[in-house]
Structure formats: C-alpha cells, structure tokens
Amino acid sequence: MTYEKPKTLILLDHPDISQSRVNRALAAALEGAPDLAVRDLRRLYPDGRIDVAAERAAVEAVENIVLQYPTHWYAPPAFLKTWLDEVLIRGWAYGTGGPGALAGKTLRVATSTGGTTEAYSPSGFHGWDYSDILIPLQATARRLGMQWLSPFILHGVRDLTDEQLHGQAQDYRTMLVSGSVPDPVS
Template structure:
C-alpha cells in the first residue's frame, strides 16, 4: 500500500469570513502528500485553465472537493470548474475519456443546518446522501471511486440564529478527523 498523492480543491468565495471551511482547510493544507489549492484565489475571474486542472487531476490519486453547501449544491466556481475541466474525451465516456479512472473522490462539506434537518420529513426533506447524488454520479461517470463524504453540520456565520450553531472547538474536532483521515489514507 502506498501513500496517495492528494489534491484538495477548496471552493469557498469568502474563505476569510468562513469559520468551518477555514478551520478545516487550516488543518490539512500543510500535510506532506497534499497539494492544497484555493480555487477562488486561483481563478477570481472564473477563467479556468482546464488543461492545467486536468494535469493536476492526472497527477493525483485522491481528489478532495471541499466546499460549503449552497442551495443544496456547490459554489458557482465549482460548478464552472466541473463543466470546464471534466470534459468529454478527458473524464468520460468510459473507454474514451478515462484519465480519472480509478482515482478517488472525497467531498468535504459544511452545511448551515443541523444533521437532523437532512432527512425525509426533516426541514430539508432529503438526506445529504440524496442531495449529493449528482456529485456521486459525476464520480461514477468519470470512473472514480466515491468515498463517504465528511460532513460538518450546523456551521453558520456567527450572529445568525435559527439553528444550533456548533462552536469552533467542535469544528476543530472535525478538522482533526479530516487531517487524520488524509494522513492515514492509502491506495491499494
């Protein structure tokens, strides 16, 4: 078993205002086998260099997509990135675009709502697993192995009321779990 080369693509348009994603990112950005990238810093104009991004994907084994959950989806730059980078002939169809075949996909996600809001009959009506299906299917189409996501619930900006808001210390516990997972992850 070997240590994987890990690419972390952070998609957060206001990372300096973030509690959750900022703490999570801080715990993993300096790991030895990690290439950490803040895509909103890389592409403030949304003009994505698809060939460069594709080469980074080819050069890594585990691809991490870290982002907040905006309107049951990802931030707009991540959607643009997916549309531009995972193009036909590179990422799909099977047998033709197979550059990502066998790589691993990990979603690291923060939500504003509590865990029990994401269930049938809950505030959001659906489970996180159901809401993440488009990302899982993207991984499947690209021949990637979908890993169970790391979800940090109840991460609201300070001063916002309505749901329980977890503390920075609680977020740091998730950050340690994230770091430990990446540090111990191996590819067979």
C-alpha cells in the same frame, strides 16, 4: 532535493474564504499534512477564467480528489460547478471509448451545512437525506470510473464551538492523511 507529488488534491471553493469560519479552519488544518495539496480555486482564478490545462495536470498527478465547499442551495457553489463543466469534458474525462483520465482515482466531498443532521432527513426541515443531495456528484464519479468515498459532512456549523470546530478540522486532516472517515458532530 526530491519533490514528492501529493497523493490527495483538495479542490477548495468558497465564495470568500477570508470570511469563512468553517472552511477556512478545515483548510488550515491541512497545512503541512503529508501527501496533501490544496488548490483554492477562487484564489487561483479571481477573474473566473480557469486554466484548464493546469487543472487537468493537477488532477492527473494525484490518486485522490476531494471537493471541499460550503453547501449552497443544496449544491456546491457555482464556481466549482463551472470547474467541473470546463475541466471534465468528453474525450478527456470520459467518452473516449476507454477509461478517461480520472478512471481509478477516488472522489470524496468535504462540505459544511448550516442545518443539523436531523434537518437533512425525509421528516426534517429540508426533506431529504444529505446523501440524496450528493447523488449528482456520486453519478459524476461513477461516470468517470472513479471510486466514490464516504463524504465528510459537517452539519450545524452555526452552533459549533471553536473547540468543536478545531476537533472536526483535526478529524478532517486525519481522515485525508489516513483514509479513515470519522463521524462529524451533528
């Protein structure tokens, strides 16, 4: 039997995926999808101690990396930030005088928010477009020589019906398998 390595790796971080309606549905929609692998970081590292060598090997082996998480205080959850800090260090990911280990790969974010699309605008409740909130991750991709892909942002998740969530989860799967970006509901 020949093992085919996945093309896309989803790095999932959720403080308690068992209690998540949205991120659990998004991750479940990816099960069995061709060329995709999901690494649930909190399940892999319940003690918070990241196996840096294993994580580097996982991201080196793929073409595309997706960071999937619920937005917490306008950012990824703290454990995903810890993953970025510990895995993407100088001399391996960047700053080697040449391209780092992830140069040429793609980076995409898949995230969810409680607020509506309209709330994430200069005149909205949050006062910023969501694209502005993603600038640090876009800068990370650029610094690493990665191509930034359009994010999958699912706004207003508290108001999604089960049917809408199922549709969005299927769109997420389709996007990752085909590379196209559907328009999430507001």
